[in-house]
Amino acid sequence: MSISVQIxxxxxxxxxxxxxxxxxxxxxxxxxxxxxxxxxxxYTYRKYGFLxxxxxxxxxxxxxxxxxxxxxxxxxxxxxxxxxxxxxPGTQHxxxxxxxxxSDIFENSGIVWTHPGTYIHLFExxxxxxxxxxxxxxxxxxxxxxxxxxxxKQWTLALGITFVLTLFYEMTQVTGIFxxxxxxxxxxxxxxxxxxxxxxxxxxxxxxxxxxLFPSKEKINEKADLLLKLDEVGSMSVLIAIAMDLFYTDxxxxxxxxxxxxxxxxxxxxxxxxxxxxxxxxxxxxNGRTIGTFIMRFxxxxxxxRSSTVNRLFKRFVAIYVTFFITFxxxxxxxxxxxxxxxxxxxxxxxQTGTMILYGIVTIVLFIHIMLVVFGKGKRRFYFDExxxxxxxxxxxx
Numbered sequence: 250m251s252i253s254v255q256i257x258x259x260x261x262x263x264x265x266x267x268x269x270x271x272x273x274x275x276x277x278x279x280x281x282x283x284x285x286x287x288x289x290x291x292y293t294y295r296k297y298g299f300l301x302x303x304x305x306x307x308x309x310x311x312x313x314x315x316x317x318x319x320x321x322x323x324x325x326x327x328x329x330x331x332x333x334x335x336x337x338p339g340t341q342h343x344x345x346x347x348x349x350x351x352s353d354i355f356e357n358s359g360i361v362w363t364h365p366g367t368y369i370h371l372f373e374x375x376x377x378x379x380x381x382x383x384x385x386x387x388x389x390x391x392x393x394x395x396x397x398x399x400x401x402k403q404w405t406l407a408l409g410i411t412f413v414l415t416l417f418y419e420m421t422q423v424t425g426i427f428x429x430x431x432x433x434x435x436x437x438x439x440x441x442x443x444x445x446x447x448x449x450x451x452x453x454x455x456x457x458x459x460x461x462l463f464p465s466k467e468k469i470n471e472k473a474d475l476l477l478k479l480d481e482v483g484s485m486s487v488l489i490a491i492a493m494d495l496f497y498t499d500x501x502x503x504x505x506x507x508x509x510x511x512x513x514x515x516x517x518x519x520x521x522x523x524x525x526x527x528x529x530x531x532x533x534x535x536n537g538r539t540i541g542t543f544i545m546r547f548x549x550x551x552x553x554x555r556s557s558t559v560n561r562l563f564k565r566f567v568a569i570y571v572t573f574f575i576t577f578x579x580x581x582x583x584x585x586x587x588x589x590x591x592x593x594x595x596x597x598x599x600x601q602t603g604t605m606i607l608y609g610i611v612t613i614v615l616f617i618h619i620m621l622v623v624f625g626k627g628k629r630r631f632y633f634d635e636x637x638x639x640x641x642x643x644x645x646x647x
Contacts, residue, residue, distance in 0.1 A: 270320035277320075278313040291493075294486040295546055297473040298643075303463040311393050318386055322418045323426060326434075332425060333432035342423055343437040350380040350440045383444035384451075387411055391452025392459050399466075404453055411449030415442050482547045482641035484622045487631060490541030491569075497540055498523045513581055524573060529566040533559055536645075549639045558639075565637035572615070579608045 289308075293300055327335065353376035361367045371377055394407045421427065423437035476483075501523045502516070509515055532539050537548035537558060549565070551558040583604040622629045634641070 270324040271317055273324060274313060274316035274320050277316050278309075281312060281316075282309060287489075290485070290489055291544065294483065294489060295544065297469065298476040298481070298486065299472065299483055300485065301469055304469065307393070307396060307463065314389050314393070318390070319418075321386070323421060327430060330430050332430040332434045335434075336432060340432075341436070342433040345439050347439050347443060350376055350444070354380065380440070380444060383441050384448040387415060387445045387449035388452035390414065391449040391454075392456040394449070395453045395456030396460055401454075404450065407453045408446065408450050411453075412442070412446045415445035415449070418445070477643060480642055480644060482545075482643060484625070484629075484631070486545045486547065487634070487641060488619065488623060490539065490545045490547070491631075491633075493541035493544060494527050494539045498527045501527070517577060520573065520577070521570070524570055525566065528569055529562055532562050537562070542641075547641050547643050548645075550642050551638070552640055561637040561639045565633050565639055568633035568636040572611075575611060576608070579604050579611070583608065 289305070290300070293305070329335070354371070354374050356376075358374050359367055359370045390411060391407060394410060395401075398407060419437045419441060422435040423433045425431060425433050498520070502519050505519050505523075506516060509519075527539060532549060535543070535548075537550050542548055549558070549562065551561045583601055618632060622631050629635075
């Protein structure tokens with residue numbers, strides 16, 4: 250094998266040591282984001298009344314960064330847990346000499362301080378890139394700390410948090426992920442502690458240049474206060490609320506069906522009663538609130554009278570129930586089986602095809618309607634609110 254091929258393979262192996270952890274971090278981030286996205290929406294709209302894109306970007310990017318940094322530290326993992334058998338006896342798992350990375354960089358580097366032309370060799374040293382990587386690893390963490398801590402005078406707290414984090418990384422390595430492996434598969438290096446901590450605190454001080462690209466927390470709170478003063482409830486808040494109500498309705502239905510015989514008639518009746526309770530009875534008894542609207546901190550009101558509100562709540566329930574009824578009938582027809590002996594067997598294909606097309610039309614119409622309302626900047630309301638002429642409000646009824 251030629252020397253050039255060996256170098257190429259070594260470079261690919263070194264590159265894989267960085268790309269593999271990032272790829273794993275991407276997968277882990279997607280899975281976690283999928284789990285926490287809805288709770289995050291509920292929290293954001295419940296607290297502020299709108300989706301804070303800047304805060305969402307910062308928070309979710311922090312999750313991705315944290316995963317990336319962690320996996321860069323611990324990956325790739327050894328193939329076996331008995332890592333002691335892979336090492337020579339007396340292998341040293343720690344380096345306690347500070348600033349050793351400097352001598353490693355200049356050792357046999359060909360750099361002569363009196364000849365600036367030799368400085369270019371610095372970028373040919375693996376030790377230089379390792380030190381640079383350790384410096385940069387926690388620099389974003391310092392930026393995130395500045396975002397959360399706000400004040401520059403808290404730099405000592407940021408320093409302590411950064412040091413604790415990098416110490417956690419080093420302890421994870423030297424203990425073989427806290428005993429999962431019987432020997433450390435990476436060394437505890439005091440230089441890593443110094444460089445990681447230095448990078449984190451530098452990131453803390455340069456953070457304002459990065460955070461200036463995003464609106465301040467004060468501006469976000471001003472917008473939230475304005476929405477509260479105007480008594481505006483965003484369409485996304487309404488959508489999340491009804492989604493939660495439908496979710497609770499489904500849970501109640503499934504619990505009841507668990508103790509009864511499950512068939513199409515029972516399911517239809519139980520779901521009908523559940524919808525009636527969650528979308529009509531509860532709002533009447535709870536001053537225009539459903540469970541979902543209570544969580545999202547708003548309620549329904551007709552702005553006229555109590556009797557008018559009751560009538561309009563019933564119209565809202567009917568509008569929601571009609572949608573359920575249509576989809577339920579379509580599903581029943583789509584799942585119906587016609588015996589081969591029946592004279593109507595030859596039309597079963599057309600029946601199923603027709604119901605599938607109808608179901609697709611209903612789904613597309615609802616999807617387009619939701620998109621138009623959510624992204625319509627308040628120009629439209631959901632059909633069940635429009636049909637009932639109910640209004641959303643964050644104010645308690647006097």
